Amino acid sequence: MDAHQPTDPGAPIWYIGNHLPTPDLTISGQTLEDEATQGYDMITTFITNTNFRSRINQILLNAAAEKRTHMKIDSLDAEEVTVHPGDHISQVIGFASPWLEFDSDDSLVSHVSKQALLYELDYAGFCGIGNVVISGPRRKENVSQFAQVINTVLSASGYAHLLILLPLAEKPSSAVEGDKYDEFSAWDTWNTIRTVCKYNSRLSLALQIPAELPTLHVMDRWFAEPIRVVLLPSSTFSPNPTGYPALSKNHQALLTKYTKQRPTPYILLSDQRAASEKVRYEPLSYLVYIRHLQKNQPPQSTVEKYGSGYQDYLQTPLQPLADNLESITYEVFEKDPVKYDQYEKAIKLALDARDAASNTVVAVVGAGRGPLVFRALRAAQASGRAIMLFAIEKNPNAYVHLLRHNRDTWNGQVTVIKSDMRSWNPPFAVDILISELLGSFGDNELSPECLDGVQRVLNPSGGISIPASYSAHFTPIMAPKIHADISSRKNDSEAAETPYVVMLQSFEILAEQGYIHRAWEFTHPLPPNVLSDSTALSGGLIGLGDGGNNHNARKCKATFKVPRRGVVHGLAGYFESVLYGDVELSTRPDTIDMKSKDMISWFPIFFPLKTPLHVPDNCELDVCIWRQTGERKVWYEWVVEAFARSGGQRYRLGVTDLHSSKQNGCLM
Amino acid sequence: MDAHQPTDPGAPIWYIGNHLPTPDLTISGQTLEDEATQGYDMITTFITNTNFRSRINQILLNAAAEKRTHMKIDSLDAEEVTVHPGDHISQVIGFASPWLEFDSDDSLVSHVSKQALLYELDYAGFCGIGNVVISGPRRKENVSQFAQVINTVLSASGYAHLLILLPLAEKPSSAVEGDKYDEFSAWDTWNTIRTVCKYNSRLSLALQIPAELPTLHVMDRWFAEPIRVVLLPSSTFSPNPTGYPALSKNHQALLTKYTKQRPTPYILLSDQRAASEKVRYEPLSYLVYIRHLQKNQPPQSTVEKYGSGYQDYLQTPLQPLADNLESITYEVFEKDPVKYDQYEKAIKLALDARDAASNTVVAVVGAGRGPLVFRALRAAQASGRAIMLFAIEKNPNAYVHLLRHNRDTWNGQVTVIKSDMRSWNPPFAVDILISELLGSFGDNELSPECLDGVQRVLNPSGGISIPASYSAHFTPIMAPKIHADISSRKNDSEAAETPYVVMLQSFEILAEQGYIHRAWEFTHPLPPNVLSDSTALSGGLIGLGDGGNNHNARKCKATFKVPRRGVVHGLAGYFESVLYGDVELSTRPDTIDMKSKDMISWFPIFFPLKTPLHVPDNCELDVCIWRQTGERKVWYEWVVEAFARSGGQRYRLGVTDLHSSKQNGCLM
Structure with missing residues (x-):
């Protein structure tokens, strides 16, 4: 195998980086060239070196001796940085110093660390580094303090993406004694940070893959999140029969899944030279293996091919009655x-x-x-x-x-x-x-x-x-990327009450076993009395006039059991239709393959929630949705309620306000 | 006693109405005059009479026979209404027909009932009736459907206030078999309705007082809500030693408390002629008794007198450094x-x-x-x-x-x-x-x-x-009226991130035993090294420049135990100050009487939440608050997290995003 061989034109594009281990390596154009010769697309670097760390440590020691709770520090020195501006910078991912404790309970330490972080980010921005990885919080109790600092530096640092480095799953042993192992604890941390930071579009994830993978639920959960870097330490590899490093089937599947995200996450290989590993391979053999995987990715499905570029991209539904199509x-x-x-x-x-x-x-x-x-x-x-x-x-x-x-x-x-x-x-x-x-x-x-x-x-x-009939179907989903997109549309007050057509990609169905509820049905032709009654009377009074279209109003209430905690960002909507006899169409993910496999004409619809609804483990969601009819248009209204069950009784945990697309209704 | 005698000039103004029992009484100016002669300030009336009911019933019977799921109905007839426009209308409170089932599961019934309700409200609006009472939902499962109809009629009906009629507490016996008695269930219903209706300012409560009062918690909870009518059925009265109807001490205290709301709720007396009551008094004796109570209300406290008109009224804090005061x-x-x-x-x-x-x-x-x-x-x-x-x-x-x-x-x-x-x-x-x-x-x-x-x-x-020192104190509160006010300021995107000075009146401290947390302290004079260090260095780098004011930054994290479910609308803030020695000032409700009783110079401060946070029984709230310092200003940031405890472990239920008053910071 040769890392340089051109990849199959059908193979996906993977950007693979070398996560360099030492903070005292100064990065130059030559470093990048050397890495590219070896087959890497990019490298990582700490922004500052041990000189900076020594200075900060000294400041902290002196200030602590004086019992100070705050101390202003000077900006970076030429001897304290590892990187300089240049053409190579676009292939460099920066790492903030992992020893910074800006979420420390010691106010001197947090004050000095926050300044140091701001200097590092400011310098990275000056150099033109587009992605900076910041180690996740050290203490679970301090997640919101950590998030507040991140929110501050997001507004202070210009345009760089900040990536929070978190493990895919925390090790069971890392839990505090007496605590039950909580497989969602790392995701909880991330969810808190990005919620506090208002789903900032420049905030994403650097996800560290462990040697031992957690349940599928945890891996699916992360897939819904904005992963910008997947970090593969050498410890995730095991020897294959020929003695070369390889990933387990499950790790391979994870990589296949996560690289389907758009934009495709960068893959960073780390610790290839780590002496502490029991097995040691030739450092480049990890890269060779990943390139091999890249070439052997399963081919795209019809829907994937057709939908390429449309993933999680919001479109407003067509108005074919009001507009003429191109x-x-x-x-x-x-x-x-x-x-x-x-x-x-x-x-x-x-x-x-x-x-x-x-x-x-x-x-x-x-x-x-x-x-x-x-x-x-x-x-x-x-x-x-x-x-x-x-x-x-x-x-x-x-x-x-x-x-x-x-x-x-x-x-x-x-x-x-x-x-x-x-x-x-x-x-x-x-x-x-x-x-x-x-x-x-x-x-x-x-x-x-x-x-x-x-x-x-x-x-x-x-x-x-x-068609002889068609029915509408829906289920509550978590879709943070879509929520971030909608909530960034600040100048459009209707943005959060508009149903969007969208090829859902980074999302998770929250209901048990992916349950999707059939809301209502329309059949044609209608019995003549229904039709004649409706068209004969056409309302005038405000609120009652619906142009004789009352019989096309619908309402539906459904309960969804949600086994695992999460955040409801909205409802995914699908349809099924009986064309004639047993010939059907379906866009429901659970029936499309049976009824109309590979049909690509329709992406799902998404009904957003203005404010995400946080739900705990083992809760229930009641969703009401209405198809409303007026004189000149049709629109939807929807509301979501969360309940907990305790001692056989249901307790309301929260309720959204009524969402209505009346302002953006479909015109007749 | 004489109902006509002028009330003491110091007595509060109470508007007392006669809730007339029959839907077939047509109201005229003369009716009002007769009632006023008896001492009533207002009367109530159903908007439609039994003719309307008969028509609707007939329509439903016919349509059901035809198996229809919808049916358009004609507007009101002259013989179907009980009220007409006139000068007396300002003293009339309308009641929508209580037999309307617009939250019915039967779509024919709900469709017809909704039209009937719209006709009634439309006609009430035409007559100029300013307040219409609508009976609360019949089925707990259908609260959100009920709320959706209310939301629709709120936008369809012009300017009238809609009052949802609910019991102060549901009777334990009315709970479904096997369910534990839930004293907050009626409040839950209300909370869902007004949340779905986005805290509409024209939506409020008509609260029916039961003969047997619930716990103080329940009564306090309602006090925080917009009560526009207090309904006192004759069953709440018992004979006093002279044989006249009287209220228990607890009922009297309730009336004293609720009439402190602004605007003062109307008091409606009902069923005074009810034959089914064991004890029957002369119908007017109830009114005479309430007027007697009115005259004997306890005098206002200094703070009440001073704060009159300021209750729940939002002010932005003074900027004495930037502005010159008048x-x-x-x-x-x-x-x-x-x-x-x-x-x-x-x-x-x-x-x-x-x-x-x-x-x-x-x-x-x-x-x-x-x-x-x-x-x-x-x-x-x-x-x-x-x-x-x-x-x-x-x-x-x-x-x-x-x-x-x-x-x-x-x-x-x-x-x-x-x-x-x-x-x-x-x-x-x-x-x-x-x-x-x-x-x-x-x-x-x-x-x-x-x-x-x-x-x-x-x-x-x-x-x-x-002063030698001063400290800041805070506690999470429920304050729906204030939230409604802030969220109605739609054109001001900073409205929900501004701390307000406000005389908190309709609010509830959610923490166990009204716990208020001391956040931080400032003492004067400062040790010289703190001051010299800060003033010597004055930052330049973006995000770091704070004009040497770092030492005045503060942060605080506190945990509040919340025993009873509710909604967090924001934080109430207070202060304490040591002027010198043991001479202190306090605005904390629990220490003001001890430290500086009757001090009126400061109302509390209120830090709002953009989106109310619903919390269940027995949860915990973690609140982080920061005093941030910049080069030209000082501002606050705050975030609230909710946790449940289960099996000794804490689970995060929700978290707000980071609120920041930076845009409205106090200028130096």
């Missing part, structure tokens, strides 16, 4: 390899069910650029049924496109009509009405309202809708 | 009957300690309009010591006032000097330096910085400062 938007959706196959299957099944000699009127409403028209033609051919096919489209540009298609591709078999489906008035009845109006939460792009509006055209005896 | 501001402070007596005592004690033949140099720094100059002269006379008295004042207007005083009142005994105390350079040493620079949190108006700046003038051997 051609490129259609093109993106038409690329789905699964969705249109499912539609074709459903249409064929529906046609198969019809009398062989019949002539079936089929209409694609909201035909867009025509993918469903194409599938309907194919299904008709496959089933051997005669159809009259109509394509209804309100977007004038897509209409032109459909006309061209009909002339060039469909041999004029299709009647193309430019109309909003809700005002289309054909002189005949439609037997099969095909639409693709579903949003990430099923009904959130107003499919119910559109299909109500067009139901008039459907044959009252036996006319069917494809 | 004469009226001085006048308010000079009115304190206790504070200046204490200063005089302290000065006399300090003079007594000096040699009888000595000539003592006394300086009042920040003399203002001269109250301490006057007290120093009196103390000198009383102690028989000769003094040379200097009055230093930077405010040019107050300086003029001092000169006039010296000429007219003090016989030229005082040397008046116009100077900032920090730049005063006398050619002699001062023996006793007197100042009154304390703020509500002790050091928050920069007393430490000012006294540091003037310490140069003090005699290094034996010179003293009055």
Whole structure:
């Protein structure tokens, strides 16, 4: 094996650094070149050396002798730093001095240490170092003091990212005597620090991987967090059969998982020369092994490939009724390899069910650029049924496109009509009405309202809708990166009450066994009395006017058991739909593979909470969600309550205020 | 007794209403006149009558027969309402129909009930009714659904206050079988409703008083909440020795306490004619008794008198260093009957300690309009010591006032000097330096910085400062009305990170036995090395420059045991000061009576939390607070963490982010 060999073009890009062990090595462009020759992408360095430490120690000794509780220190000296500005700086990760005790209970020590930290960060910023690692708090009792200092230095240091160095899990033996081992204690520390620091976007994690891995729950928990550095000490390696250092299967899986985060965390190898290790390998053999792993990463799934770049990226849902879509938007959706196959299957099944000699009127409403028209033609051919096919489209540009298609591709078999489906008035009845109006939460792009509006055209005896029904599903999740993004949008007071379409990546489902609740369902066509009653009356009084759309209001309350403590940042929403018969679509992570594997057209929806809700072990979450209907729009409201159970009784631990997307509702 | 006799001018103003029992009484100006003749200030009425109820019932029956889940209803009819606009409307409290079940699990019932409620509120608004009472939720499980409807109607109904009718305590027997009796369950319901409704300022309480009162904790809890109506059913009364209805001592105390709320809650008497009661009195005898109680309320305390109108009213602390105060501001402070007596005592004690033949140099720094100059002269006379008295004042207007005083009142005994105390350079040493620079949190108006700046003038051997020391004290509190006020200041992003001076009235100390923690102390004069070190070095580097004021930074962490669940809205802050010897000042509620009873110069300080922290029974709160010093200002930072104890171990339940008043810091 050769560390220099170019990696497979299909392999992921991993940046691997050498975590240098000595604080007295001065870093230069040459150091970087030497490391690059060996195959490293980056190196680490302490910002200051032992000269600085000696000075600080002397100051502390003198000041303590004078019984001082504070002491001002001078800034850094040329002989006290290990690094200087230069082109190589972008490949350097800085480490703040780990001996600084700015969370000390001794006010002299904490005062001097805080100044020293500020000098180090200020100098690192001057040099252009973009990432500085700071050792986590020494004492659990002092986490909030530690966090307060971090919050201060975050506002004092310019643009550098500060990475808090924490172990993936604390060793059971490190717990105070008499305490039960708490596998989430290191995560608790991190959660406190970043909460106190208001989810600052420049604050992230340097996670040290232990030789012995904790439960999967702990590893999944960290995956939801902003890991910027994964630190692999040589102690995590064991010899493989040929005597070279290798990682266990579990460690490999961890690395595969964590390197799926975006941005991809840097991997730092450390202690390769450590003499204290029982087994000692050639220092470079660790790097060679990690490069080998990199080349042999499992290939990306369809969804991963398609979603690349979209992970945890917030989009506001489409408003196809109010806006006309661009051609490129259609093109993106038409690329789905699964969705249109499912539609074709459903249409064929529906046609198969019809009398062989019949002539079936089929209409694609909201035909867009025509993918469903194409599938309907194919299904008709496959089933051997005669159809009259109509394509209804309100977007004038897509209409032109459909006309061209009909002339060039469909041999004029299709009647193309430019109309909003809700005002289309054909002189005949439609037997099969095909639409693709579903949003990430099923009904959130107003499919119910559109299909109500067009139901008039459907044959009252036996006319069917494809989709026949769809349902909305949700579950509370922890998603700190998304929360950080939303809470940084300070100038947008509605940001925290808007449902977003987002490819959820760094998140955790908090409910036991990943339970997802089915909220409500819509079926088409509706019984005629429901529809006529609603359209006949159209409200006027404030608060009552809903344009006769009452019957499309929904509400749902669900209880979720949460076994492990965490933070609720919002609700993940999915949908399922029965197109026809047993042909279904699903975006639920637990049913998508069974119902519509590799379907990529929809990312989940995310309903945020303005203020994260902290929940303890073994609690319950009650979630209420409403689909509200008004005269001109549809919106959602949601509220989350946390309960503890004690002695068979439930106690309310907290409740959010009512979140409402009314200001950003979907327009009809 | 006569209900008409004018009440004692010293008696509080109570508005007493007659809660009329029948929904079929139509209210007119004449009805009001009749009630007023009897001695009532107001009446209540249902907004709709049984005609409306019959219509709604019929609609529900028909719709249920058709298996509908929704049904639009028509607006109110002339024959369905009990009230019409008119001059009398300001004395009418409306009641929404208590039979409406908008929190029903049956979606038809909830849909129809919600429309009916909206019609009632809309009509009440049209008539000009300012307060509408709505019965609380029927089912505990549906509180958040109930709250969501209230939130909707709050935004739909114009300006009326909505009052949720709840019992002061639920009867133990009303608990579901097997459940432990939970004395806070009714409060829990309220807390959920107002949290979901975002502490809407138009949402308050109509509290029904039971015959059997719960623990004091429950009654205190409600006192912190916005009670707008106190409902006294006749069942709370028992016969007194002469056979007239009377309230128990505890009920009387409750009424005394609750009527101290501002605005004063309305008192509604109900069921005076109820035939089902064992004892039946003449209906008016209840009113006569309450008017009697009103006349016999205990007189207001000094603090109550002085603070009238200031209850729960937020003020930003003074910035006496940056601004010059107005004469009226001085006048308010000079009115304190206790504070200046204490200063005089302290000065006399300090003079007594000096040699009888000595000539003592006394300086009042920040003399203002001269109250301490006057007290120093009196103390000198009383102690028989000769003094040379200097009055230093930077405010040019107050300086003029001092000169006039010296000429007219003090016989030229005082040397008046116009100077900032920090730049005063006398050619002699001062023996006793007197100042009154304390703020509500002790050091928050920069007393430490000012006294540091003037310490140069003090005699290094034996010179003293009055005050000799002062300390800051705090405790976490529940204060929903104050939180509502702050969170309504939406355009001020700093509103929730500003410490306010406020006469705390509707609040509850959450800690066990009202524990208040002493945070830190300042003493004067400082040892010379502390001062010289600090002033010699003056920082330059960002984040480090603090103008040599490091030694006045402080931090404190304290743990508070919280026995009963609640909501933390912020920290109440107080101070204590040793002026000299055993002469002290205190604003702590538990020590003020011992140290400086009836002192009115300082209201407490309040450090808010941006987001209220819900805490369960038997939890612990860790509070960290910092006094931060910068080059040009001083500010506070604070963070609150909640913990549960289980099996001897502590689990973090939640943590706030770091609050900082840096943007609103006190300028030097």
